[in-house]
Amino acid sequence: MKNNNKFRLDVWGAITLGTIALYALFLLYPMAYLIRQSVLDPDTGSFTLAYFTKFFSKSYYFDTLINSFKVSITATVLSIAIGTPLAYLFTIFKIKGKSVLNILIVVASMSAPFIGAYSWILLLGRSGIITAFFKNLGIAIPDIYGFGGIVLVMTLQLFPLVFLYAKGALKNIDNSLIEAAENLGCSGIACFFKVVVPLIMPTLLAAALLVFMRSFADFGTPMLIGEGYRTFPVVLYTEFINEVGGSDGFAAAIAVIAIVITTLVFLVQKYVSNKNAFALNSMHPVEEREARKGINALVHLVVYLVVGIAIMPQAYVIYTSFKNTQGKIFVDGYSLQSYQTAIGKLGRSIQNTIIIPLLALVVIVLLAVLIAYLVVRRRNALTNVVDILSMIPYIVPGTVLGIALLIGFNKPPLLISGTMLIMVVALIIRRLPYTIRSSVAILQQIPMSIEEAAISLGASKMKAFFRITVPMMASGIISGAILSWVTMISELSTAIILYTGKTKTLTVAIYTEVIRGNYGTAAALSTIMTILTVISLLAFSKLNGGKDISL
Numbered sequence: 001m002k003n004n005n006k007f008r009l010d011v012w013g014a015i016t017l018g019t020i021a022l023y024a025l026f027l028l029y030p031m032a033y034l035i036r037q038s039v040l041d042p043d044t045g046s047f048t049l050a051y052f053t054k055f056f057s058k059s060y061y062f063d064t065l066i067n068s069f070k071v072s073i074t075a076t077v078l079s080i081a082i083g084t085p086l087a088y089l090f091t092i093f094k095i096k097g098k099s100v101l102n103i104l105i106v107v108a109s110m111s112a113p114f115i116g117a118y119s120w121i122l123l124l125g126r127s128g129i130i131t132a133f134f135k136n137l138g139i140a141i142p143d144i145y146g147f148g149g150i151v152l153v154m155t156l157q158l159f160p161l162v163f164l165y166a167k168g169a170l171k172n173i174d175n176s177l178i179e180a181a182e183n184l185g186c187s188g189i190a191c192f193f194k195v196v197v198p199l200i201m202p203t204l205l206a207a208a209l210l211v212f213m214r215s216f217a218d219f220g221t222p223m224l225i226g227e228g229y230r231t232f233p234v235v236l237y238t239e240f241i242n243e244v245g246g247s248d249g250f251a252a253a254i255a256v257i258a259i260v261i262t263t264l265v266f267l268v269q270k271y272v273s274n275k276n277a278f279a280l281n282s283m284h285p286v287e288e289r290e291a292r293k294g295i296n297a298l299v300h301l302v303v304y305l306v307v308g309i310a311i312m313p314q315a316y317v318i319y320t321s322f323k324n325t326q327g328k329i330f331v332d333g334y335s336l337q338s339y340q341t342a343i344g345k346l347g348r349s350i351q352n353t354i355i356i357p358l359l360a361l362v363v364i365v366l367l368a369v370l371i372a373y374l375v376v377r378r379r380n381a382l383t384n385v386v387d388i389l390s391m392i393p394y395i396v397p398g399t400v401l402g403i404a405l406l407i408g409f410n411k412p413p414l415l416i417s418g419t420m421l422i423m424v425v426a427l428i429i430r431r432l433p434y435t436i437r438s439s440v441a442i443l444q445q446i447p448m449s450i451e452e453a454a455i456s457l458g459a460s461k462m463k464a465f466f467r468i469t470v471p472m473m474a475s476g477i478i479s480g481a482i483l484s485w486v487t488m489i490s491e492l493s494t495a496i497i498l499y500t501g502k503t504k505t506l507t508v509a510i511y512t513e514v515i516r517g518n519y520g521t522a523a524a525l526s527t528i529m530t531i532l533t534v535i536s537l538l539a540f541s542k543l544n545g546g547k548d549i550s551l
Helices: 002-038 050-057 059-092 098-110 113-124 129-136 147-170 175-183 188-199 201-217 220-225 232-243 249-275 293-320 337-377 381-395 398-408 420-443 448-456 461-472 474-489 506-516 519-543
Strands: 323-326 329-334
Touching (some): 002 249, 002 337, 002 381, 002 398, 002 420, 002 461, 050 059, 059 098, 059 188, 059 232, 059 293, 098 147, 098 293, 098 519, 113 129, 113 147, 113 506, 113 519, 147 201, 175 188, 188 201, 201 232, 201 249, 201 398, 220 506, 232 249, 249 381, 323 337, 323 519, 337 474, 337 519, 381 420, 398 420, 461 474, 474 519
Antiparallel strands (some): 323 329
């Protein structure tokens, strides 16, 4: 019997070592190779810091770093300022059509960031519909290009993430705390800032980190509407494309700088968050109430206005997808012409957008379940290593990961660059943390005694896990899997580096069509992606018992 127990223990040990080996091969090796390239003189093969000196000594490159910080910090502050009060209003007041509004907010958040940029070009570009409307009235309004446009698009894209985080945290606040504050004369806006915000501060810090990381790494938005306002990811991409076929050391150096910056931001956030961490126990959760008549109208106006502006780009893209086109311009009349062109020319990209993420998702769910168990139930030095490795993709921008994989696997013995496999691997690495996070959260709520009871009745540890524990983790696994899926089908920053003609995805196809000025085709493809996102969210809602999505 002892030997059998030892074997069962070794199974989880083997899974731990196997997981570390996979991370070492597909994450640590390409990242190490990238770092090596950044400090290697291609002519002499000796150590050099010339690439880093070049970046920091030339304002053309260094200014892009400052620009990215300006954009990311501004977008983060505005996202917190919009998303947090909106979540509070959703939590404490009864709002008509709340379930529909929730889906619309998530759709606004989960679509590819650059689609919002492309939509705003149609609305606020130099020939945009809103620009033209005000121009006819004799009013000149700022166009969408440059710093202001980038911040606008990123804020409208990312405040829903803050909303989802904050809404999840507000569910854990005990209503008696708010009632006590009101009894002491602190109510309304004062209560929100003095009581509610401090209570959910750790969650807001986590949301701020995610928003900062997403905006700092966003490549598509500044590429489309930045014009003269260059940001760090755009320079990273353009330098890498320029370096292909020659020395890629400078692009590798820029990628390493990106890793260092995001790591420092992550560590600062973790330090501040841990310093302010505390547990919330909502024995009496906040209950929705009907606002007073005047307040009720104002609440509905604010909510509908914010959600309306956030979803407006997607709505307008859907509208334009049905307009007739002549060459590269829209003309009078409506038809399915753009859809026929899109499916005829780029049908394969639609298939790839389903097949590649689906293959990745199967692996993600399996790995996430196993890693969650290792992290929660079998804590030791090796599983702590697994836990740390699983967090690395949070702090590595997508463009950097794409470059690392491409550089690392473009020669034997593992030549997978240009194949579907490297696209699948990239998606697994990028999106695995979402499902791990939700699986860990749900597993922590399942008592170990349930597994122990099954084992005491003769079940092996593996059988008890897969037959008893995994079904109980279903809601957390599904939640993380849907979030991973939706973010995978809208992935651009990694895909734009790794794709080939055979592995082009919807996001890459949309991006290339926008760059070429084929706005009708781009609109049709964007609409197809929005439909995929909505179907995924409805499936999540169905599988999750109709509960709202929160993070």
